[in-house]
Every structure is written in C-alpha cells, then in structure tokens.
Amino acid sequence: MNKYKEIIIDSYSNHFNYLKNELMSLHIENYFYGLIIISLLVFLLEIIFPWRKNQSVFRKDFWLDTFYMFFNFFLLNLIVLMAMNNVTAELLNDFLSLFDLELTSIQLVDLSKLPKGIALFIFFIVSDFVQWNTHRLLHRFEFFWNFHKVHHSVTEMGFAAHLRYHWMEPVVYKTLLYVPLALIGGFSVQDVFIVHFITITIGHLNHANIGWDYGPLKYILNNPKMHIWHHSKEMPRKYGANFGISLSLWDYLFKSNYIPKEGRDIELGFDDVQNFPSSFINQELYPFKK
Numbered sequence: 553m554n555k556y557k558e559i560i561i562d563s564y565s566n567h568f569n570y571l572k573n574e575l576m577s578l579h580i581e582n583y584f585y586g587l588i589i590i591s592l593l594v595f596l597l598e599i600i601f602p603w604r605k606n607q608s609v610f611r612k613d614f615w616l617d618t619f620y621m622f623f624n625f626f627l628l629n630l631i632v633l634m635a636m637n638n639v640t641a642e643l644l645n646d647f648l649s650l651f652d653l654e655l656t657s658i659q660l661v662d663l664s665k666l667p668k669g670i671a672l673f674i675f676f677i678v679s680d681f682v683q684w685n686t687h688r689l690l691h692r693f694e695f696f697w698n699f700h701k702v703h704h705s706v707t708e709m710g711f712a713a714h715l716r717y718h719w720m721e722p723v724v725y726k727t728l729l730y731v732p733l734a735l736i737g738g739f740s741v742q743d744v745f746i747v748h749f750i751t752i753t754i755g756h757l758n759h760a761n762i763g764w765d766y767g768p769l770k771y772i773l774n775n776p777k778m779h780i781w782h783h784s785k786e787m788p789r790k791y792g793a794n795f796g797i798s799l800s801l802w803d804y805l806f807k808s809n810y811i812p813k814e815g816r817d818i819e820l821g822f823d824d825v826q827n828f829p830s831s832f833i834n835q836e837l838y839p840f841k842k
Contacts, residue, residue, distance in 0.1 A: 583748075586749055586752075587622075587625055587752065590749065590752055590753050590756055591711065591712070591756065594711040594753075594756040594757060594760050595711055597757075597760060597762055598710065598711060598760050601762055601763075601764075602761050602762075603761050603762055603776065603816055604709075604761055604816055604817065607710075611708040611709075611761070612707060612708040613706065613713075613830075614710060614712065616831075616832060617706070617710065617712035617713050617715070618712050619832060620712070620715055620832070621712050621715040624715045624716075624717060624719070624722070625715055661736045661737075661738070662736075662737060662738040663675060663736055663737065663738035663743070664737075664739075664740070665738065666738075671738070671739065672743060672746060672747065674736060675733075675736070675739050675743055675747055676747050676750065676798075677799075678732055678733065678736060679729060679733065679747060679751075680751070680796075680797055680799050681802060682728060682729050682732050682733075683797045684796060684797055684799070684803075685728075686724060686728050686729070687795040687797060688791070688808070689724070689728075690721070690724070691791045691792045691795070692791045696724065698838070698839040699718040699720040699721060699839045700717070700718070700721065701822065701838070701839075702716065702718040702835050702836075702838070702839075703716055703717040703721070704783060705821060705822075705825055705835065706759075706783060706820060707819075707820050707821050707825060709760075709761060709783065709820060710760060710761055711756040711757070711759055711760040711761075712759075714752075714755040714756050714758065714759040715755075718835070718836060719836065720839070750798065751797065751798050754773065754774060754798045755797070755798070757775070757776060758774050758775065758776055758778075758779040759776070759779065760776055762776050763777060763816060764776055765777040765778065771804055772799060772801050773798070773799060773800060774794075774797065774799060775800065777811065777814075777815060778794050778796070778800055778803075778809070778811055779794060779796070780816070780818065780820075781794050781810055781812075781815050781818070782794040782795065783820045783821070784815065784818050784819070784820065785818070785819040785820055785821045785822060785823070785825065786818075786819065787810075789808075789810060793808050793809065793810030794808065794809060794810055794811075795808055
C-alpha cells in the first residue's frame with residue numbers, strides 16, 4: 553500500500569513542477585496555452601455563428617463553467633491522468649507478476665513499430681471506444697450517475713460546459729482507459745498530446761452554441777446537433793442516448809443514436825434540475841450527500 557501511496561505523491565509532485573514549467577514556457581505541446589487557444593477560437597465561432605440567437609454570449613453559468621474548465625483540466629484531469637495511470641500500471645504489473653508475466657508480454661500491438669498516421673488512428677479509435685462505453689456506464693448505474701449529474705446540470709449550452717464535470721469522472725475514465733491502452737503500447741507523449749487536443753476541440757464544438765452537424769460526416773463525428781439531445785431534459789430512453797465523445801460512429805453502430813427533430817430550443821438538464829446545487833463546492837459535494 554505504501555508503494556502506491558508513494559506513486560500518487562510522486563505523480564502529484566511531478567505534475568506541480570510540470571504546471572510551473574507550462575506557465576513559464578511556450579512550446580508546441582503546451583497544454584495550458586493550447587486549451588486557451590482552442591477555447592477562444594470556439595468561443596469566437598459561437599459569437600459569429602450563434603445557433604440559439606436569444607442566448608446571451610455570456611450565458612447562464614458561463615463563469616462557473618470556465619472555472620470548471622481550468623480546475624478540471626489542469627488541477628485535476630492531468631493529475632489524475634498521471635497518478636491513476638501510474639497506479640493502474642503498477643497494479644497491472646503486480647497482477648501479471650503472479651503469472652510470471654510483464655506488461656510488454658500482453659501487448660497486442662506496438663504502435664511504435666507502425667507508421668505514425670496509423671499509430672495515431674489506432675490510439676484515437678481505441679481511446680474513443682473505451683470512453684464511449686465508460687460514458688454509458690455513467691448513465692446506467694445510479695452511483696455513477698450522481699457524479700455525472702454535475703455535467704448534465706447545464707441548462708444553457710456553451711463550449712465551456714464541455715469540462716464541467718465532477719472530479720470522480722476522470723478517475724473512472726482514466727482507470728478503465730489504461731488497461732486497453734496497455735494492450736497497444738508503444739505510444740509517445742506527443743501521441744497523447746495530439747489525440748488529447750483533437751478530443752478537446754471536438755468536445756468544445758459539441759457543446760458550443762453552434763448549429764453544425766458536418767453533413768455526411770455526422771455519422772462518424774459527434775456534433776452539436778447530435779450532442780444537444782444527449783443533454784435533453786426529456787429523454788424517452790431510460791439511460792439516455794448519443795454517448796459519443798469524439799465519434800458518433802459507435803452510437804449509430806450500436807443503435808444508441810437519437811435525434812428525433814431539430815434540437816435547438818429543447819430544454820436541457822434532468823428532472824428536478826432546478827433544485828440542483830448552483831455553486832462549485834455544493835456540486836462537488838452533491839454525490840456524497842446522496
């Protein structure tokens with residue numbers, strides 16, 4: 553147990569030093585300024601091409617969601633990404649050692665031996681499929697749904713709502729994501745950076761006040777006109793629909809797609825959303841009170 557405690561402490565310490573370096577340096581793989589640039593560009597698109605024209609540019613909870621965006625992305629998500637990946641890796645290695653195996657012996661594909669484009673494509677597809685299944689899990693079981701409610705408490709949609717979520721969500725996502733990624737090892741930090749910012753950009757656009765569906769590509773890429781129905785307050789399907797993170801493909805393949813009509817002005821949230829806590833602290837405490 554002490555070994556895992558030390559791994560978590562080291563991960564947090566390393567991340568603190570990493571954050572300091574990110575704020576003080578400009579380079580192509582800078583998460584801090586990368587997020588700011590993507591956010592400003594998508595925000596500009598919202599202003600130029602507003603879908604819900606009666607919605608204020610600084611919509612309800614805009615500043616709360618902006619705080620969530622930076623808190624979750626830097627102080628939480630990247631920490632969890634490092635700490636949970638390191639802990640999960642050690643747990644998996646310990647388990648495999650019982651059978652005289654090691655992590656490299658169970659790898660199905662070594663991405664480092666493939667052409668860069670193919671390696672990135674495989675990494676992206678596997679990551680997205682695992683996260684699509686994890687997203688369904690968050691809706692299907694009440695324990696997880698109480699945490700996921702924080703994200704669905706958004707009642708006016710905008711790009712920053714993308715990163716409004718409870719701190720437990722990345723714990724679930726990253727833990728479940730690590731094992732399949734371990735099976736396809738050989739990806740680099742640069743690969744993670746590229747795929748991460750592709751998903752951030754698509755996710756920002758999915759939540760933005762933009763009425764795009766990308767034409768024929770809507771059957772492959774998740775999009776604002778599809779994702780708005782995922783946040784619909786009135787959903788005839790018990791556990792929801794349109795669970796796609798970056799790709800809508802999985803929803804169409806597994807019949808969880810749902811776009812009954814134009815969704816521009818539908819009511820968002822869930823039953824009794826008006827009584828959901830409105831402050832950051834109370835939203836974070838909500839699942840534990842439940």
